[in-house]
Amino acid sequence: MAVKNLHLEHLEDEIINNGIDGGRASINFVRSLRDMMKGNSKSAVNMTVKWDGAPAIWAGKHPEDGRFFVAKKSLFNKTPLFYTSESEIKNASELSGDLETKFLESYKYLSKLSWGDKIFQGDLMFTDNDKSEQKIDDIEYITFQPNTILYAIQKNSKLGQTIDDAKYGIVFHTSYSGGTIEDLSASFGVDISTLGASSDIWLDDASYKDVSGNSTLTAKESVELTQALSNTGKAFRKIRKPALMKFKKVQETIAMKGAGATYKTYVNAQIRKGKFDLSYKKYLSYFDDYWKKNVVGKVKMEKTKEMKRKMGDNLRREIVSAKAFIDALCIFQTQLVVAKDVIIKGLNKAKSVGTFVRTDKGLKTVNPEGYVAIDTEGKAVKLVDRMEFSLNNFTVAKNWDK
Helix, strand or coil: CCCCCCCCEEHHHHHHHHHHHHHHHHHHHHHEEEHCCCCCCCCCCEEEEEEEEEEEEEEEECCCCCCCCEECCHCCCCCEEEEECCCHHHCCCCCCHHHHHHHHHHHHHHHHCCCCCCCEEEEEEEEEHCHHHECCCCCEEEEECCCCEEEEHHHHHHHHHHHHHCCCEEEEEEEEEEECCCCCCCEEEECCCCCCCCCEEEECCHHHHHHCCCCCHHHHHHHHHHHHHHHHHHHHHCCCHCCCCCCCCHHHHHHHHHHHHHHHHHHHHHCCCCCCCCHHHHHHHHHHHHHHHHHHHHCCCCHHHHHHHHHHHHHHHHHHCCHHHHHHHHHHHHHHHHHHHHHHHHCCCCCEEEEEECCCCCEEEECCCEEEECCCCCEEEEEECCHHHHHHHHCCCCCCCC
16 A cells, blocks of 8 residues: 655654665755755756645545545545535534634635546645735735744735735645555645636645755855765764664654653754754753653652663663764764755745744744655655754744634
8 A cells, every 4th residue: 555645754864764774865865955956966856845834635536436525634544534515524523613614615615626536735825814914024915824834925926916816725745646545645746737727726836946046055055065964974874774773672662661752752852942962961861851750750659660760771771772873873863954954045045935933022034844855766855944943833823822
């Protein structure tokens, strides 16, 4: 059965998710992106922009009976959930309030398009009531905030006028094919040209525009990228497959016994603090603190506490024995992030839509959520500045935070 496009992983996590092959592929991704931005690309990588929309919408014609439907990710449940009429949406117990309204609007507008046999996945950007006019630095913008990022388009621009007229906006990024819902397979990238057009609907694909134009690297950025890739490669050569496999098994045990003490959770905790400075010493300290407070500290019976302490001691010894590996992993990920962030800065130079986050001091200018890099075999990873977007995603006010 084909893999559904439900979740993209960060580039720097590929070594944990897919082992040595994942680590090697992540380095190759960055090298290919570097070559693309230098104008030396041989089409090893395609790029799409990662829009910060919500909710995720699947739409198209049912492969077995040809009925138009809309769905959320529960389309891929053991018993698929999808909606082929407004009445089905209204009667769905899993849809209520604003989510029900979003799906009613999605069905109303997307059903007007010429789908043929297509099924697309996209991110809803706005419905008519989600848009507002806002003055930013004395310039009139049309704005909407589907999730963390507030998007702003100058009202008097061509795109601004199109969005102002539209009652519904969505960005599609993935297409699906297959004879049944269960057999659908995902392909990154979509061709929206055959869907038709309506002034009520703003449609876009997520393809990156103008890659070979404005988004180039300065001499300083090229030097920084080259050094970071060199450091990444040196660390990668110190990572051995047996040590990586053993580390993954230990992490799986930690996830079962005390999920918040895993290495991945430690990384996210660092991001919440506004840091991406990873080290063995800091992870060990994080593990100790978490285990003491949240695993041992959450049980009342002394006998159970002692059992949890012994379990923690055993897992701690496994972490200590993996010091050399964790040191190399931390350097690998930290330096890969440095390289990735140089790439993202270059890509952001071609940005045409204003992006902001709300803070208690007003609007703060930020970059887009990120990008998706897709190789010639269709494998995709997300390129997100975790020190910006992921931190914002953890901390800023969302549009629904009232």
